[in-house]
Amino acid sequence: MTGRNQTVVSDFILLGLPIRPEQQNLFYVLFLAMYLTTVLGNLLIIVLIRLDSHLHTPMYMLLSNLSFSDLCFSSVTMPKLLQNMQSQVPSIPYAGCLTQMYFFLFFADLESFLLVAMAYDRFVAICFPLHYTTIMSPKLCLSLVVFSWVLTTFHAMLHTLLMARLCFCENNVIPHFFCDMSALLKLSCSDTQINELVILIIGGLILVIPFLLIIMSYARIISSILRVPSARGIRKAFSTCGSHLTVVLLFYGTIFVLYLVPSSNNSTVKETVMAMMYTVVTPMLNPFIYSLRNKDMKGALLRVFSKRKIPFYL
Numbered sequence: 001m002t003g004r005n006q007t008v009v010s011d012f013i014l015l016g017l018p019i020r021p022e023q024q025n026l027f028y029v030l031f032l033a034m035y036l037t038t039v040l041g042n043l044l045i046i047v048l049i050r051l052d053s054h055l056h057t058p059m060y061m062l063l064s065n066l067s068f069s070d071l072c073f074s075s076v077t078m079p080k081l082l083q084n085m086q087s088q089v090p091s092i093p094y095a096g097c098l099t100q101m102y103f104f105l106f107f108a109d110l111e112s113f114l115l116v117a118m119a120y121d122r123f124v125a126i127c128f129p130l131h132y133t134t135i136m137s138p139k140l141c142l143s144l145v146v147f148s149w150v151l152t153t154f155h156a157m158l159h160t161l162l163m164a165r166l167c168f169c170e171n172n173v174i175p176h177f178f179c180d181m182s183a184l185l186k187l188s189c190s191d192t193q194i195n196e197l198v199i200l201i202i203g204g205l206i207l208v209i210p211f212l213l214i215i216m217s218y219a220r221i222i223s224s225i226l227r228v229p230s231a232r233g234i235r236k237a238f239s240t241c242g243s244h245l246t247v248v249l250l251f252y253g254t255i256f257v258l259y260l261v262p263s264s265n266n267s268t269v270k271e272t273v274m275a276m277m278y279t280v281v282t283p284m285l286n287p288f289i290y291s292l293r294n295k296d297m298k299g300a301l302l303r304v305f306s307k308r309k310i311p312f313y314l
């Protein structure tokens, strides 16, 4: 590629967020606080589930995986955003940009597959309560996780390799706060038809199939609750599924609004704000949505911390 008669881009400039200079510091503090909350909240969930043996069930194993994925997902974009907000030239090397894109896709997909696995877990728990332990065995749970990792590895690799084929000429300014795939495609001076086709077909499948599977699981759950309505059963089902559904709606809602609602050319601000929603806000809220409403998690918190305190009293 360097043999061609073109200047080849070695660095990209990330324009960042559409924030006025005088508000830069305010937002810096805000994003730093959000990022720290995300890291600490998700770490707390992972540690609690690891330490408390009551939580060694498929549902909590998957939740722990989701927390890990959230933690990594926001770590792909946030540290670089925070660093760029403080630097004069907010640049990122070409290789760094592709790496960021790879891990961004990887953890976004992983999140999506884990949400499917969690919906399936709830479906089995509510529709086949007597067979739950035999169907959702630790082996199946592990297979679902491994399958998600393998599939996301290939999907992220495919898009990254296709992107690596493209040439980038003079224009190296990305109007975004991370190396977003569609922003990069707009900058390229090669033919991007194949990339767009692959994004449309495979990306669509990777987004739509998990979403449909989740909707199907919850539809079955709701219909099975309504068939034998009892106040206690309904409350129990909604307390476990309500938090899952909130997360699903947050995650897919923003992505669908972002990609499916038609936008004018001048919509960089809207795109950046929506991207902010699912890269920063969703991973930050997930731990709170799960643990604040959940008696098991609160119990675990008490058990783990009181266990740690006992030696001091002895």
Ligand SMILES: *[C@@H]1O[C@H](CO)[C@@H](O)[C@H](O)[C@H]1NC(C)=O
Pocket (backbone or CB within 6 Å): 046, 061, 062, 064, 065, 068, 138, 141, 142, 145
């Ligand atoms: C993810 O789930 C698997 C399968 O249940 C489990 O063995 C593993 O420890 C989990 N990983 C994390 C980070 O929680």
